[in-house]
Structures are given as structure tokens and as C-alpha cells.
Amino acid sequence: MQVKETLNDGLKRGYTITVTAAELDEKVVGKLKEAQPEVEMKGFRKGKVPMAMMRKQFGPRLMGEAMQDAIDAALNEHIESSGDRPAAQPEMKMDNPDWKEGDDVVVNVTYETLPNVPSPDLSDVALERLVVKADEAAVDEALKNLSESPQAKTFAEKKGAAKDGDQVVIDFTGKIDGVAFDGGAGEDYPLVLGSNSFIPGFEDQLLKAKAGDEKAVTVSFPAEYQAAHLAGKEAVFDVTVKEVRAAKAPELDDELAKKFGADDLEALKGQIRERLEAEYKGASRAIAKRKLLDVLDGMVDFDLPASLVEAEAGQIAHQLWHEENPDHQGHDHPQIDPTDEHKSLAKRRVKLGLLLADIGQKAEVKVTDQELTQAIMNQARQYPGQERQFFEFVQQNAQFRQQLQAPMFEDKVVDHIFAKAKVTDKDVTKEELQAAVEALETED
Incomplete structure (x- = not known):
């Protein structure tokens, strides 16, 4: 087995690996001998199949394996001895694509090696690190933002019509073609108008509603709705508004x-x-x-x-x-x-x-x-x-x-x-x- 350098330009490397026909044949015979004790063939006891018949039956496949093993071994040995560190998988190409059994195998290998990286003196690195302390003003601002979040909101009953941001407590029953459907009903449901938590168009039709109002809300389920039997269908919801509530700013206290x-x-x-x-x-x-x-x-x-x-x-x-x-x-x-x-x-x-x-x-x-x-x-x-x-x-x-x-x-x-x-x-x-x-x- 021979490895000959063909390219050494900067980080680029090229080599020709030659595996002789005799070396390949030796590897094939070795693989056949290793497998012989377990081989069974008609007319012969297990482990007693003649080498010539085994070679005829399994030789072509083992020749391919032996060829790959030999090339890989030669390349790995070269990389280990040279100290090269390929930046990516080496490219390998047969120099004699018309190869036939009995010929030497010649493979051209090319790759880029990783460079030798210089070691900087890290003690020469000078940096400035910005430091910010969370003062009371920043904490108070964050606390205020927290108090205005949906999780902190509270609602209190109000008189008059519901507007965007108000909460309405409703009973509802949904129907398609006059027939109620599973999952389309609820009681004492607190719905915040503008939250977009219901089907598009549902909340808009409850704007200006008052406690005691009964409304028929007509909407269409989205075409991509998760419940396939409802997707794209028009539904009518009979809605009773039981209470209208206005959002109330929470106190900044222990309860919050x-x-x-x-x-x-x-x-x-x-x-x-x-x-x-x-x-x-x-x-x-x-x-x-x-x-x-x-x-x-x-x-x-x-x-x-x-x-x-x-x-x-x-x-x-x-x-x-x-x-x-x-x-x-x-x-x-x-x-x-x-x-x-x-x-x-x-x-x-x-x-x-x-x-x-x-x-x-x-x-x-x-x-x-x-x-x-x-x-x-x-x-x-x-x-x-x-x-x-x-x-x-x-x-x-x-x-x-x-x-x-x-x-x-x-x-x-x-x-x-x-x-x-x-x-x-x-x-x-x-x-x-x-x-x-x-x-x-x-x-x-």
C-alpha cells in the first residue's frame, strides 16, 4: 500500500493511495477464512465449504469491502502520522474507474486541513463591562406593568353597555342548522371583550350589550378549525348576558x-x-x-x-x-x-x-x-x-x-x-x- 503526496498548497492537500492487487486478494482471503467456520452450503457440512466455492459465491462482495477497508486504513494511518486535521470529509475518487479484479486500486484523495491557530495572550484583552442596578424606579415601573397584565386584572359590576375591555358573564348555546352541538354551550362564562378568545366575530357582537340582554350571535368557524366537524360551518349562538363588569386596576398590595x-x-x-x-x-x-x-x-x-x-x-x-x-x-x-x-x-x-x-x-x-x-x-x-x-x-x-x-x-x-x-x-x-x-x- 502506497500513499503519495500530489498537492500541498496552503491548507489544500492531495494524495494518491495505491492498494496492490496482491494486498486486496490477501484481505479477501482473510475475510473468507474468518467466515468459513459458519458458512453452510448444499452438499457440504457447516464449516467445510471449499475456499474456491466460497470465493466464487462471496468474493465479489468481499472484494468491495476489502477495497474500502484498505483505502480507509491507509487514509487514517496517513492522517494520524501527518497530524493533518481535515476540515471536512475528504473527497475520494477512483483514478482507474474501469478497474477490474486483478488490477491495483488507485484512489485520489483531496481535502483541506484545519490551520494551526495562533494562541493570543488573553491577558492582553481589555474589556469594559456595563453594570446596571435595578433601582426602585425600575422596580416600581415593572410592578405597575405587572399590575396591568391580564393575570392581575379584576372586574367589578357596572351599569350600562359593555365596551371593549369589559367582561361579560354569559350563558350560551351554539347550534348548527338548528341543532345544538357538543362543546358549544356554557353557563356563567366570564368573557373579556377584545380578548379574541372566542370565534372571530363573536365578541364584537356583544359590544354595547347590557345585563339581561338576549342575543343571537351568528359566526362562522374558521376553515382550519381544530374540530373538523365544525370547520368552515356557520353557527348561531343563543346568548344571555347576565352581568357586565368593568376592569378595575388592582391595588399594589399583598393580595396582588x-x-x-x-x-x-x-x-x-x-x-x-x-x-x-x-x-x-x-x-x-x-x-x-x-x-x-x-x-x-x-x-x-x-x-x-x-x-x-x-x-x-x-x-x-x-x-x-x-x-x-x-x-x-x-x-x-x-x-x-x-x-x-x-x-x-x-x-x-x-x-x-x-x-x-x-x-x-x-x-x-x-x-x-x-x-x-x-x-x-x-x-x-x-x-x-x-x-x-x-x-x-x-x-x-x-x-x-x-x-x-x-x-x-x-x-x-x-x-x-x-x-x-x-x-x-x-x-x-x-x-x-x-x-x-x-x-x-x-x-x-
């Missing part, structure tokens, strides 16, 4: 706090303060991370595998096209060619991805099984009632696990760099933090 799971108002304020500061911290970290990536981008320079850049540019162009054309869900669209801007962004992403991976590897940064399991559990909560199916999907899908693990690894590497860098805290207002976030989004 209990609606949100807190023991009292002070405990609720404490929870709000913690949530606000967590949001501020998250925004601050995103800004600091972006600045860190900008600094790292300027600290080092190295060759990039063209194949990775090309693939990343294509993905960016494809994603942005779909964002600009949200109504086009499929992939049967015109060819999307990356622009120079897409290619520039792709180069940055590939460069920083390789750099962070190298820093993380050298620092022995790991995502633990426990951390990955927790991430999977967090994802599973987005599919209530289907958690088991989600876990089974994750167990069978290594690519999805990698998609979960990659951003976790990156965040841990970023934290490692923060710990090594010179980071200075700067107290700012929430308005200044928001302005910095908006500036970041504009740059993106």
Missing part, C-alpha cells in the same frame, strides 16, 4: 403579590428586582461578548479553509433570504448566491469559531453530561406532553445534540477568556444599557 406566587408585596418586589438584574446582566454579557469577539478578531490572523467559508457564506445567504421572504417556507426557490458581505461575515465566523475551539481545547473546557442533560430538559419543556418522544429523538440524533452542545461550549470558552482578560466594570443607567443593545443590533 399572591396572584404571582409571592408571599407579600415586598417578596414580589424582590423577585422583580432579581429578574430585572438578571436581564441587565444578560444584556451586558451580550455586549461584552461582542466586544471580545471584535478584539480577538483583530489579535490573530491565519489561513481559513475555503470549503468552510464557502459553506458558511451559503448558509448565511440562505437564512437571510428566508428572513426576507417569510411566506416561502420550502426550498424550491431560485439559487441564492452569497454576496461579498455574506462572504466577509462568513470569514469572521469561521475564524472566530476555529479560534474559540482552539482556546477551549487548550484550556480543556468541557460541556459535562449533566450540563447537556439539563439543556435537553429545558428544550423538552417546550413540548408539553411529548417530553418522552423528544428525549428519544435526541438520543437518536447526534447532530441535534451537537447543535445543543456547541453554543454551550462557546459560552464556557468566553467565560474562560473573561476570567483571563482585564475586565473593568462601569456603572451605567438602564437607558444607557438599552442604547448599547440597540447599537449592537444595528451592527448585526
Whole structure:
């Protein structure tokens, strides 16, 4: 078996792998001997089938396996001895496509190797981290917004006609072609007008209704309604309005706090303060991370595998096209060619991805099984009632696990760099933090 270098240009590598006919034949014979004890054939006892007959019966299939095994072994041995790290799956092409048994096998192999990434001195990285404290004004504003949420609303009986935002207490019976249908009736139902919780058009017909009114509300079920036997059909609801209630601003007191799971108002304020500061911290970290990536981008320079850049540019162009054309869900669209801007962004992403991976590897940064399991559990909560199916999907899908693990690894590497860098805290207002976030989004 011979491996001969044919290309060494930057990160591009090319080799010719030659497996002689004698080597292939030896491997085939070895496979036949290994299988012989278990082979049965008419006219022969188990394990006693002559090698010549076995070769005639199984030789062609085993020749293909032997050929692949030999080429794979030669390539793996070469990669291990050379220290190359292919950026993608090597391309392999038969040099003699008209090969027949008895000929040597000659395969041309090409790939791009990952570059040697320089190690920046992380202590030279200087960053500013924005710090915002949740003051009383911010807590009071958040508490006020909370008190105006649907969950906090209370209603009190009112005289006069119902208007948008009022609550009407109703009895109703729905009929199609004069016949009541299952699930179409209710008593003492509190319906907030404008909540869009009923069939489109239902709530509008109760505007200006008064307590004691009886109304016939005619609506049509949507064509895509979940109950197929009702979809697209017209229904008439006999509605009795029993009470009209107006929304009432709740008191900022312990009773309000209990609606949100807190023991009292002070405990609720404490929870709000913690949530606000967590949001501020998250925004601050995103800004600091972006600045860190900008600094790292300027600290080092190295060759990039063209194949990775090309693939990343294509993905960016494809994603942005779909964002600009949200109504086009499929992939049967015109060819999307990356622009120079897409290619520039792709180069940055590939460069920083390789750099962070190298820093993380050298620092022995790991995502633990426990951390990955927790991430999977967090994802599973987005599919209530289907958690088991989600876990089974994750167990069978290594690519999805990698998609979960990659951003976790990156965040841990970023934290490692923060710990090594010179980071200075700067107290700012929430308005200044928001302005910095908006500036970041504009740059993106």
C-alpha cells in the first residue's frame, strides 16, 4: 500500500493511495477464512465449504469491502502520522474507474486541513463591562406593568353597555342548522371583550350589550378549525348576558403579590428586582461578548479553509433570504448566491469559531453530561406532553445534540477568556444599557 503526496498548497492537500492487487486478494482471503467456520452450503457440512466455492459465491462482495477497508486504513494511518486535521470529509475518487479484479486500486484523495491557530495572550484583552442596578424606579415601573397584565386584572359590576375591555358573564348555546352541538354551550362564562378568545366575530357582537340582554350571535368557524366537524360551518349562538363588569386596576398590595406566587408585596418586589438584574446582566454579557469577539478578531490572523467559508457564506445567504421572504417556507426557490458581505461575515465566523475551539481545547473546557442533560430538559419543556418522544429523538440524533452542545461550549470558552482578560466594570443607567443593545443590533 502506497500513499503519495500530489498537492500541498496552503491548507489544500492531495494524495494518491495505491492498494496492490496482491494486498486486496490477501484481505479477501482473510475475510473468507474468518467466515468459513459458519458458512453452510448444499452438499457440504457447516464449516467445510471449499475456499474456491466460497470465493466464487462471496468474493465479489468481499472484494468491495476489502477495497474500502484498505483505502480507509491507509487514509487514517496517513492522517494520524501527518497530524493533518481535515476540515471536512475528504473527497475520494477512483483514478482507474474501469478497474477490474486483478488490477491495483488507485484512489485520489483531496481535502483541506484545519490551520494551526495562533494562541493570543488573553491577558492582553481589555474589556469594559456595563453594570446596571435595578433601582426602585425600575422596580416600581415593572410592578405597575405587572399590575396591568391580564393575570392581575379584576372586574367589578357596572351599569350600562359593555365596551371593549369589559367582561361579560354569559350563558350560551351554539347550534348548527338548528341543532345544538357538543362543546358549544356554557353557563356563567366570564368573557373579556377584545380578548379574541372566542370565534372571530363573536365578541364584537356583544359590544354595547347590557345585563339581561338576549342575543343571537351568528359566526362562522374558521376553515382550519381544530374540530373538523365544525370547520368552515356557520353557527348561531343563543346568548344571555347576565352581568357586565368593568376592569378595575388592582391595588399594589399583598393580595396582588399572591396572584404571582409571592408571599407579600415586598417578596414580589424582590423577585422583580432579581429578574430585572438578571436581564441587565444578560444584556451586558451580550455586549461584552461582542466586544471580545471584535478584539480577538483583530489579535490573530491565519489561513481559513475555503470549503468552510464557502459553506458558511451559503448558509448565511440562505437564512437571510428566508428572513426576507417569510411566506416561502420550502426550498424550491431560485439559487441564492452569497454576496461579498455574506462572504466577509462568513470569514469572521469561521475564524472566530476555529479560534474559540482552539482556546477551549487548550484550556480543556468541557460541556459535562449533566450540563447537556439539563439543556435537553429545558428544550423538552417546550413540548408539553411529548417530553418522552423528544428525549428519544435526541438520543437518536447526534447532530441535534451537537447543535445543543456547541453554543454551550462557546459560552464556557468566553467565560474562560473573561476570567483571563482585564475586565473593568462601569456603572451605567438602564437607558444607557438599552442604547448599547440597540447599537449592537444595528451592527448585526
